[in-house]
Amino acid sequence: MSRVFSGVQPTGNIHIGNYLGALKQFVDLQNDHECVYCIVDMHAMTVPKSAEELRNSILDVAALYLAIGIDPEKSIVFVQSDVPGHAELGWMLTCNSYTGELSRMTQYKQKSKNKESAPTGLFMYPVLMAADILLYDAALVPVGDDQKQHIELTRDLAIRVNGKYGEDTFVVPEGSYMKSGARVMALDDPTSKMSKSAENEMSRISLMDSPAKIKKAIMRATTDSDGIIRFDIENKPGISNLLSIYSAFSGKTVADLEKEYDGSGYGTLKKDLVEVVVDALTPFQEKYNEIRHSDELIRILQNGAEKANAISEKTIARVKKNLGMGTGAGRKLTF
Ligand code: ATP
Ligand code: LTN
Numbered sequence: 001m002s003r004v005f006s007g008v009q010p011t012g013n014i015h016i017g018n019y020l021g022a023l024k025q026f027v028d029l030q031n032d033h034e035c036v037y038c039i040v041d042m043h044a045m046t047v048p049k050s051a052e053e054l055r056n057s058i059l060d061v062a063a064l065y066l067a068i069g070i071d072p073e074k075s076i077v078f079v080q081s082d083v084p085g086h087a088e089l090g091w092m093l094t095c096n097s098y099t100g101e102l103s104r105m106t107q108y109k110q111k112s113k114n115k116e117s118a119p120t121g122l123f124m125y126p127v128l129m130a131a132d133i134l135l136y137d138a139a140l141v142p143v144g145d146d147q148k149q150h151i152e153l154t155r156d157l158a159i160r161v162n163g164k165y166g167e168d169t170f171v172v173p174e175g176s177y178m179k180s181g182a183r184v185m186a187l188d189d190p191t192s193k194m195s196k197s198a199e200n201e202m203s204r205i206s207l208m209d210s211p212a213k214i215k216k217a218i219m220r221a222t223t224d225s226d227g228i229i230r231f232d233i234e235n236k237p238g239i240s241n242l243l244s245i246y247s248a249f250s251g252k253t254v255a256d257l258e259k260e261y262d263g264s265g266y267g268t269l270k271k272d273l274v275e276v277v278v279d280a281l282t283p284f285q286e287k288y289n290e291i292r293h294s295d296e297l298i299r300i301l302q303n304g305a306e307k308a309n310a311i312s313e314k315t316i317a318r319v320k321k322n323l324g325m326g327t328g329a330g331r332k333l334t335f
Contacts, residue, residue, distance in 0.1 A: 020181030099210025
């Protein structure tokens, strides 16, 4: 069984973009893959926040993982900083990366824009992400479209190190992207991606939003004025985004939805979409409230960290051996 790895940052409200682009795949992949799902708190530190906020967000994402259907009996669920291998491998990869390639990362360019001095962590972020993936010998990485460039960098680093130190050093991973949902756009501006950090609350639907908030955001969603329900990202980005969201939640194809709503107004489509989204999110919210403050949640994360550590230590031992580092002393690493 090939291994899957992915991570979500514990930063604020997880939205339907995160769900449809990445999290939904996490659930689907667990039946025929060995899945490792991480809460990447070291990545979240690239944007400053208080200790309390970070700790709460970690548990929020952990509870959400379980609420959407990640099964800890099937998948490993853990917190990144509970496994020291991420930081160790991060340094080994840092020494094999170039400042030029990191400067070209669009996420870094966007997030450091208008800042007088950009945090070093933001610059190094993609190398740590590569370490996350390579640490688990993952073959497949389910993510949204916006992470494609980071996945390419991960592949480049793996291939580079393998070329220098031996082909058995790293498994070269592939990204996995959804057909509908890989890039969910903001409801108030369908030309930019739905984001946790956008100021306007109505630009997104968070997984924990109330039916009233969901209704308000969808009914207000920006559309064009020609009144025709047709998928055409270029000319009709608003309606196309709503059709994609509808399709991803309902399982109906966009073509079927176009037929179903042929001749209907935007209001009808939006009203039905509210129902589809509310019906999909309600069971997640119920499960979330059940487990968010339970001891069970902590036990699952501890158990997950133990299993993740066992895999990580093997990779670290293999990579250190290939790179000529250390002696194997000080830790239970067998070379
Ligand atoms: P944001 O940009 O909303 O602040 P993020 O991309 O910084 O979020 P994560 O929480 O780490 O942070 O993202 C988790 C997963 O969700 C990633 O795989 C990412 O590609 C995916 N994702 C984020 N936004 C979208 C979107 N609008 N559409 C589809 N997938 C998305
Ligand atoms: N960079 C990702 C989060 C992330 C990740 C990973 C995803 C960190 N490490 C490893 C997949 C695999 C983001 O911002 N969306």
